[in-house]
Amino acid sequence: MGVSRRDALRLGLGTAALGVLSACALDTSGAPGGVGSGGLVFYSTQLSTTEEAESVRRQILAGFGQPVQFTADPSTTKMLDRVRAEARAGTSNLALIGALQGEHATLWKEGLLRDMTDVVESLGDRGFTSRYLDLARFDGRYAFVPWISASYLMAARREALEFLPAGADLQALTYAQLLDWTRAIQQATGSARFGLPAGENGLLKRFLQGYAYPSFTGGVNTTFASPEAVGMWAWLRQIWDTANPQSVTYGFMQEPLLTGEVWVAWDHAVRLVDALQTRPDDIVSFPAPTGPRGLGYLPVLGGLSIPKAVADPQPSIDLIRHLTDPARVSTTLRTVAWFPPQDLAAIPGGLPPGVGQEAETLQRMVGTPGAVASSLAVGLGGQSGAYDKVFTDTFRGIVLDAGDVRGTLATQAAALQGVLDTAQARCWAPDPLGEGVCRVG
């Protein structure tokens, strides 16, 4: 029996409807060249909270002549996957990437970024500080344009200040004084009121890599399991006893500071600024402490780059000019509290109270004699996650699980060397720079 005309018509209509529905479901944004139906696609791993992203869309990007679709996701993995996939496809939906220096280093190493030297040179009037320009250069070429910068600092509620050790200067504490302080608070209040961002999205790993290790040992990889590192971990175990155990759930320290669950905290400047702006009279910021080998700190630099697969980079370059324009820089500072990689005195309009306090603290920290500037891990490529895992595992083993310090360090040192060997990574600041794979000490 053959097919009736009615059945054939139904089959044909069904197939056509399926085709139409499928076409409607296709993603039509982002044609080659980075310009989609939603305009230029600006993908960033920074400014990813809802408030920050809205500030970017409504204020920072306002006034740019073309529509811009701003997409922010803090996951480095997703960004790397997307850029790699689009490069393999030979086209780029992304017109502009906003990411940290270390993330750009990975992309540059894999040959995925356009050489931005011409753009940086054309932006000579922006006044980028030489320190940040150095961080933007790989193999003698500029991989990205410096865009936003920050660092990490400490903050405390005013009620904590009465427990400062005698003779201690809040603006020039040592790690030993910090421990005495938090112990005094615990004894007086009966509650542990120190806080570190040891939660899922917390930046405890940066505290270990950029602050604790350099301050106690003068290095990070080359001194990972050194006797000084044993002393550092002993100190960390002691101060963790004075920390609110809910610290394992804290990603941003501003909320616990505001609620009073934490009285003294360390965190990224952007993750403390809400507390400083909301209660500028009740919460103060101060520099990270100094250790036996100096004041280790970690400057963070975010930059703007263009994927190599972008066919026409001119719209992206225009967007970079817009974002680095002094008026936009001022808006960025005011709305999302990321500092420009330029002289703050040149920012039009001055600084709001909370941000101003942070700016002073950061300048004080950077200007401290013996300040040791670290760098975020460079040259790790796809091993940056494994690198961070070594530090979080070490913290867990020694501090949370109260394991043997030397044994844990020995085990994790081997894991760390494995990561560096796989990445073929050279040492970076504060370790001595040199040729060959960095050796773990």
Add this chain to the structure above:
Amino acid sequence: MSVRRSLPYLLLVPSVAYLLIFFASPMVQAVGLAFTSTTGEWGLSSLSAMVSDDRFWPAVWTTVILLVVLLPIQLALALVMSMIVTGRLRGKGFWLYVFLLPLGVSELGAGILWYSIFVEQGWLNTVLQAVGIVDRPVLWLDYREPWRVIGTIVVAEAWRSTSLLVIILVGGLRAIPRDYLEAADVFHAGQWQRMRHVVLPMLRPTIRTALIVRVVLAFEVFATVIALGGTATDTLATQANRAYTEFQDAHLASAYGLVILVVSLVAVGIVLAALPTHKERGE
């Protein structure tokens, strides 16, 4: 085969193609990732790295403990709730709405909500202090008291996902022929006897379905665990998530995913064996 006879199979082609492209293919790739190392070599190195990770076995035990504790609690709660909704209580429509409300809350939203309840300066401590039950806030999320943290996760998960079981059980209860219940009334069966000898046996296939769904979903829970337990409480799902998003190791994440798949299948097999149908029992 004529077009008419082949029409049903042709109409299945889009669904099968969709499943093959978006489910089967990624699953095969994920299994492949689990059996390759970060340098691309085939072998068991990713699985070995997973098992030798200090956090693997604690994650396994926490996952099993959560499942063993949650399942009977949720099943009992869901039975009570579905009996309320299908019974003769006044306002049962309102209760249906209340019981199903958590379905509209995402897992992450539920985690944040319950975090705001259990955190030191949260709602629960505020209420307890206000009525004088405690003098100082209780640290419900103190990782040094793991059973306390697990308790908070159990409460949050019971609130969030029991409604799914309610939906399934309500359907099963409404499918029980009234004749059986009326026969029980004729023989003067009490409530408990009705439940034990009529309702539960008739509900057995539905309970089995509900348990299978709940068991499979239980292994995927991670947002609530992360919100309440932070980095000190691990389950297989949180480890898989962490491996990919934080440590950028797709191979390790796939290895955890493979373990979750295998353990889910084993758990479903246990449920099927524990609650066989009449046919499987040879009745």
